[in-house]
Amino acid sequence: MRVPSLRGTGERALADAPPGSGLAAVLGEPGLPVVGKTLAFMRQGPALSLEHYRRFGPVSWANVFGMRMVLVLGPDAAQVVLVNKDKVFSQSGWEWFIGPFFKRGLMLLDGDEHHLHRRIMQEAFTRPRLESYLLQAGAIVDEQVPTWPTGIPFLLYPAVKELSLDVATAVFMGSGQTGETEEVQKAFVDCVRAGLSLVRFPVPGLRWHRGLKGRRVLEDYFRERIPTKRASADEDLFAALCHVETDEGQSFSDDDVVNHMIFLMMAAHDTSTITATAACWFLARNPEWQERCREESQAVVDMAAAGPIDLPGTEKLESLDLVFSEAMRLVTPVPGMARRAVRDAEILGRHVPAGTMVLVSSWASHLIPELWADAETFDPTRFDEPRREDRQHRFANLAFGGGVHKCIGMHFGRAEVKAILHRLLLTYRIEVPADYEVRWDMTSLPTPADGLPVVLHRL
Numbered sequence: 001m002r003v004p005s006l007r008g009t010g011e012r013a014l015a016d017a018p019p020g021s022g023l024a025a026v027l028g029e030p031g032l033p034v035v036g037k038t039l040a041f042m043r044q045g046p047a048l049s050l051e052h053y054r055r056f057g058p059v060s061w062a063n064v065f066g067m068r069m070v071l072v073l074g075p076d077a078a079q080v081v082l083v084n085k086d087k088v089f090s091q092s093g094w095e096w097f098i099g100p101f102f103k104r105g106l107m108l109l110d111g112d113e114h115h116l117h118r119r120i121m122q123e124a125f126t127r128p129r130l131e132s133y134l135l136q137a138g139a140i141v142d143e144q145v146p147t148w149p150t151g152i153p154f155l156l157y158p159a160v161k162e163l164s165l166d167v168a169t170a171v172f173m174g175s176g177q178t179g180e181t182e183e184v185q186k187a188f189v190d191c192v193r194a195g196l197s198l199v200r201f202p203v204p205g206l207r208w209h210r211g212l213k214g215r216r217v218l219e220d221y222f223r224e225r226i227p228t229k230r231a232s233a234d235e236d237l238f239a240a241l242c243h244v245e246t247d248e249g250q251s252f253s254d255d256d257v258v259n260h261m262i263f264l265m266m267a268a269h270d271t272s273t274i275t276a277t278a279a280c281w282f283l284a285r286n287p288e289w290q291e292r293c294r295e296e297s298q299a300v301v302d303m304a305a306a307g308p309i310d311l312p313g314t315e316k317l318e319s320l321d322l323v324f325s326e327a328m329r330l331v332t333p334v335p336g337m338a339r340r341a342v343r344d345a346e347i348l349g350r351h352v353p354a355g356t357m358v359l360v361s362s363w364a365s366h367l368i369p370e371l372w373a374d375a376e377t378f379d380p381t382r383f384d385e386p387r388r389e390d391r392q393h394r395f396a397n398l399a400f401g402g403g404v405h406k407c408i409g410m411h412f413g414r415a416e417v418k419a420i421l422h423r424l425l426l427t428y429r430i431e432v433p434a435d436y437e438v439r440w441d442m443t444s445l446p447t448p449a450d451g452l453p454v455v456l457h458r459l
């Protein structure tokens with residue numbers, strides 16, 4: 001991946017550090033009048049943060065979306081923000097991006113309230129439940145993937161998106177009726193797209209308006225179905241949220257279930273789609289890794305009874321695991337983590353004034369050369385023994401976040417993506433033309449701008 005150079009418009013301090021505090025000001029650059037660096041931020045993904053890192057160090061600032069945003073890169077600075085020892089960095093940073101559409105989702109809660117909700121939700125992510133979710137997901141994957149067309153350019157991204165949305169609808173909502181779920185799926189897509197709207201108030205026909213409408217559709221959908229789910233013995237995530245209880249008897253209210261379901265659907269499906277698509281792209285581009293992973297998949301199938309791959313099966317796919325981690329390093333599905341300083345704060349000796357938006361730039365952190373050898377090159381062995389570049393620091397690999405908000409679905413996400421790639425590898429050889437280079441659209445979460453045309457050859 002090429003990181004373009006951005007021309008500067010003048011270094012400035014974000015705010016003077018309080019006298020006698022011993023802190024230094026955060027340095028950075030506002031960018032152009034009015035728009036600041038918003039366009040670079042939206043179009044160039046990690047490039048803006050990397051450029052700032054080179055010029056100003058791990059903590060810098062820029063004007064983005066009309067606000068002063070502190071950019072945080074590298075494991076030490078990320079650790080300060082994500083561990084959040086003094087409880088000064090609030091999840092309300094996310095409010096600005098996705099608040100109206102995903103309000104009161106787990107990721108938007110702070111402190112004791114977050115702790116309680118996370119403890120309850122954890123009960124829906126126990127290993128026996130994950131095993132059950134994966135078997136349901138695997139059945140859909142094994143039904144859909146082998147029907148994909150061969151020998152012609154085939155747009156991988158929309159196909160994986162449809163697949164993972166179907167998986168999410170079945171496994172999380174327990175619904176398999178296409179007519180009913182189409183409207184719900186559209187509502188999700190509208191909510192996700194609304195997050196990075198430039199026009200951030202409702203104008204009919206524009207993203208923000210569609211997102212708000214989508215939210216209402218989703219609220220009605222889940223609320224109507226709660227009584228039936230509470231009374232059911234279903235094994236989907238929706239039913240789990242209706243039933244789970246901590247040892248002390250704490251459980252979710254109807255409002256909680258609605259809010260968590262809407263957030264979970266979003267958190268689960270886009271991220272898995274991007275990871276599976278990116279991994280597939282790297283497998284197509286690196287046939288030796290494709291072959292290595294395929295051999296492992298074949299060995300797992302030889303050992304197991306026919307049927308969808310189970311959780312222990314996915315854990316045996318070690319090479320695929322390396323590819324998975326490397327794909328998320330190079331194309332980080334959640335490119336940054338938003339926080340807001342609720343009081344004056346300090347990051348590595350720099351003064352961050354109360355109210356400032358703080359963005360932990362995870363994607364850019366995965367490309368800093370001090371940590372990752374030949375950082376822009378696809379090389380899954382960096383995650384293998386003895387190199388383990390990801391183990392140099394607890395906060396080196398930020399793909400699933402870190403601290404108390406670390407992704408609760410990471411084991412399921414990993415297993416689901418591996419189940420998709422496993423079936424793909426067993427069914428097809430994946431090819432892209434030698435002169436083809438994918439371009440990632442970064443105006444929202446990273447997605448291939450042209451849908452990523454691949455050619456599948458049946459084995």
Ligand code: HEM
Nearest residue numbers: 106107267268271272334337399400401405407408409413
């Ligand atoms: C490859 C797939 C995935 C990636 C890359 C990913 C990434 C992330 C990241 C980076 C965070 C931390 C955000 C922050 O600290 O601000 C997060 C949180 C979260 N993720 Fe995931 N995720 C994935 C899959 C999933 C799945 C499958 C689920 C649910 C089934 C899920 C549910 C959540 C939830 C609920 C949170 C909020 C946790 C909290 O605040 O305590 N994610 N995810």
